[in-house]
Each structure stands twice: as structure tokens, then as C-alpha cells.
Amino acid sequence: MTERPSKHWRDGVAEEARKLAAGTLTVEDAFMADLYPVSLLDTTDDALGSFESSLGALCNPSDDEVFAAVQRVVLDLNAINDQHDGAGYETGEREELCQYIDQALTDCGIDVPALAARYGLGRYEITDEWRDW
Numbered sequence: 001m002t003e004r005p006s007k008h009w010r011d012g013v014a015e016e017a018r019k020l021a022a023g024t025l026t027v028e029d030a031f032m033a034d035l036y037p038v039s040l041l042d043t044t045d046d047a048l049g050s051f052e053s054s055l056g057a058l059c060n061p062s063d064d065e066v067f068a069a070v071q072r073v074v075l076d077l078n079a080i081n082d083q084h085d086g087a088g089y090e091t092g093e094r095e096e097l098c099q100y101i102d103q104a105l106t107d108c109g110i111d112v113p114a115l116a117a118r119y120g121l122g123r124y125e126i127t128d129e130w131r132d133w
Contacts, residue, residue, distance in 0.1 A: 001052055002103040005096035006044040009036040040080065040088050047076035048100070055108045063118065066110055067126070070101060074130040081133040089133040098127055 009032075016032040019025035051073035058065055077097060081088040089097060102123065105112050113123045121128075 002100060002107055004045065004048045005093065005100050006041050006048060008096070009044075009093075010041050012036070013041075037084070040084055043080045043083070044077070044088075047073055047080060050076065051101070052104060055104060058108070061110070063115060066105065066115060070105075070126055071130050073101065074127045078130070078132045086133075094133055097133075098124055101127060 013032045013036050016025060016030055020027065020030055051069060054069045054072065058069070061069075077089070102112050105115075112126065116123050116126050
């Protein structure tokens with residue numbers, strides 16, 4: 001399975017904490033812990049873990065089953081973003097999450113470009129119907 005964006009974000013927070021502890025970064029220049037609070041990281045991990053589980057349970061899924069899994073994870077991520085005052089996922093995070101969803105589907109054998117094309121969508125538009133972040 002593809003690496004979750006939240007792991008990358010968590011690693012960045014840890015690296016920043018190491019630099020703060022070592023004195024190679026000032027508190028004024030530190031921002032990762034504010035950008036990625038534990039609550040955001042944990043709930044995002046939970047949502048992506050549920051998405052991965054739902055994909056793992058699908059055998060030869062129909063388009064409807066794939067879109068249902070995508071809809072669930074997007075709605076979960078919408079709720080998480082809302083819990084963080086609409087600022088949980090900024091532009092970079094949004095792109096990472098969309099790439100993650102695409103790659104997770106691809107890893108499960110789903111031809112994402114073909115799926116999207118069957119519905120008149122571009123490859124990276126499969127989350128757009130539900131996505132608020």
C-alpha cells in the first residue's frame with residue numbers, strides 16, 4: 001500500500017522537534033506542530049486506514065463500490081477538515097491526499113484513468129463531487 005500523507009506529515013513534525021531539541025531550529029521558525037496537530041494526524045490516519053481496509057475487502061469491485069469507498073474517505077476527510085476549522089488541509093495536503101487516493105486505488109488493481117473516463121471525469125477529479133477540503 002502506498003505511504004499515507006499523514007506519515008510524511010508526522011515525520012516532519014518529529015524532525016522539527018529533533019531540530020528544536022538540538023538547538024538547530026528556533027521556536028520562532030518552528031511551524032510543523034501547529035500545521036499538523038496530533039488530532040489532525042491521528043484522525044487522518046484513522047480515515048485512511050478505514051479506506052485501505054475497505055479497498056482490501058473488495059474483490060473485482062464494481063465502479064459503484066469503488067466510488068462508494070472514495071466517497072466515504074472524502075466525507076471522512078471533510079469532517080476532519082471541519083473539526084480543524086476548515087484549515088486542516090491546505091493546498092499541498094489536498095494534493096497529497098488526492099494522489100494517495102489515486103495510488104491506493106491503483107495499488108488495488110483499479111485502472112483509475114479508465115474508471116474516471118467512464119464517468120466523463122479526469123483522473124484527478126474522482127474526489128471532486130464530495131470534496132470540500
